[in-house]
Amino acid sequence: MLDISVAYNRYKFVGYEFLTWLWYVIEHDPAQLNHVIQENINFTIGNRIMLQNAVHDAVETITIKGDDAGLEEGVLALKKGALVTEIHLRVTEEENEWQLTLKGESLNISNLRLPETGQIENRDDMEGAVLEKFFLYEKIMGWMDAVYVFFIKSRLSLEWNDRIVPQIKKWILQ
Amino acid sequence: MGLLSSNVSITRYQVLGQLADPLMDTLTRLLTQNAIVEIDDEDMDQSAGWTSFDDPFTPDFTGSTFVMGSQFIFSFRMDKKAIPSKVVNKKYRQEMTKRLKESGKEFLSRNEKKQIKEDVIRELSLRIPATPNVYDVLWNYEKNSLWFFSTQKTANEAFEIFFTKSFKLNLVRRFPYTAALESLTNIEEDMLNKLTPSHFME
Numbered sequence: 412m413l414d415i416s417v418a419y420n421r422y423k424f425v426g427y428e429f430l431t432w433l434w435y436v437i438e439h440d441p442a443q444l445n446h447v448i449q450e451n452i453n454f455t456i457g458n459r460i461m462l463q464n465a466v467h468d469a470v471e472t473i474t475i476k477g478d479d480a481g482l483e484e485g486v487l488a489l490k491k492g493a494l495v496t497e498i499h500l501r502v503t504e505e506e507n508e509w510q511l512t513l514k515g516e517s518l519n520i521s522n523l524r525l526p527e528t529g530q531i532e533n534r535d536d537m538e539g540a541v542l543e544k545f546f547l548y549e550k551i552m553g554w555m556d557a558v559y560v561f562f563i564k565s566r567l568s569l570e571w572n573d574r575i576v577p578q579i580k581k582w583i584l585q
Numbered sequence: 586m587g588l589l590s591s592n593v594s595i596t597r598y599q600v601l602g603q604l605a606d607p608l609m610d611t612l613t614r615l616l617t618q619n620a621i622v623e624i625d626d627e628d629m630d631q632s633a634g635w636t637s638f639d640d641p642f643t644p645d646f647t648g649s650t651f652v653m654g655s656q657f658i659f660s661f662r663m664d665k666k667a668i669p670s671k672v673v674n675k676k677y678r679q680e681m682t683k684r685l686k687e688s689g690k691e692f693l694s695r696n697e698k699k700q701i702k703e704d705v706i707r708e709l710s711l712r713i714p715a716t717p718n719v720y721d722v723l724w725n726y727e728k729n730s731l732w733f734f735s736t737q738k739t740a741n742e743a744f745e746i747f748f749t750k751s752f753k754l755n756l757v758r759r760f761p762y763t764a765a766l767e768s769l770t771n772i773e774e775d776m777l778n779k780l781t782p783s784h785f786m787e
Contacts, residue, residue: 422762424782492786517760519736521594537639541653544588560768567776579785
């Protein structure tokens with residue numbers, strides 16, 4: 412195992428490729444995510460996506476945000492060689508919706524909103540409320556972990572260069 | 586932002602190592618020993634420590650109150666007194682004028698000025714209450730997994746240092762490399778160590 416601080420910086424690109432791949436899969440082949448998770452979950456891109464393009468020594472950052480924002484500018488950035496560094500996702504299971512922002516370099520989850528849960532009326536409700544929230548946190552973490560494991564296994568397989576990269580390239584150039 | 590908030594941020598860690606048996610006694614003792622110390626009536630400007638999840642302003646770890654289901658749940662609290670620099674400057678200048686008048690001197694030495702400033706800050710520290718920041722911690726001891734409910738750099742760094750100091754256990758943050766290692770075979774780990782970036786547009 413590499414030194415942790417060295418590994419953090421060295422493998423940021425894996426996180427950026429993960430989010431770029433995730434955008435491609437959500438747009439192009441969302442059923443693949445259901446197959447990975449083995450549940451009927453719907454992933455959609457939310458209202459914010461951030462990309463970064465390292466050109467020579469300069470770093471260009473492109474942010475697209477807004478509920479009705481089109482993602483054409485993001486695709487244009489991908490054409491110029493950018494990768495996704497941060498993405499806002501909506502994840503739904505039947506009537507329940509989770510929202511979160513996933514950061515590529517750290518896999519940190521921020522702005523996580525869970526489906527509606529019961530109100531805490533008094534101190535006795537606390538443990539039940541915590542366990543209910545925890546159940547919902549575990550669900551979304553489990554799904555995101557499963558998707559990441561599927562990605563990293565694909566990323567290390569021969570299929571990545573032979574099939575997946577050409578498919579992503581084709582999607583970007585469409 | 587806490588676990589029960591409507592909008593949360595989470596950093597995930599792997600915990601390396603185990604606490605001494607009996608576990609509950611050890612954890613209760615270490616949480617209590619490292620509980621937050623109130624500094625409102627002290628001349629300290631900051632304090633950090635563990636506190637209770639359900640009542641962060643009255644730390645109490647007796648009776649296994651930090652156990653919920655299969656999780657340990659408690660909070661990390663950081664208190665800091667923010668004394669506005671303009672207030673320090675005002676009091677400092679007032680004190681200098683008073684000292685010059687009393688002593689009949691035209692100037693104060695560098696050491697005297699330094700002492701006055703320290704006295705002003707100490708006096709203000711006693712009068713200004715500390716601002717608390719509370720971050721929840723969810724620790725699944727069986728799975729060596731811990732969630733810290735913040736992604737703020739300063740909070741995370743302070744938490745990591747304090748956790749290791751309190752429990753003598755190391756934390757490894759979950760990020761693309763460490764998350765990958767959780768599911769890879771030895772052969773795949775070697776491949777990961779040699780991995781280079783893909784270029785989708787070349």
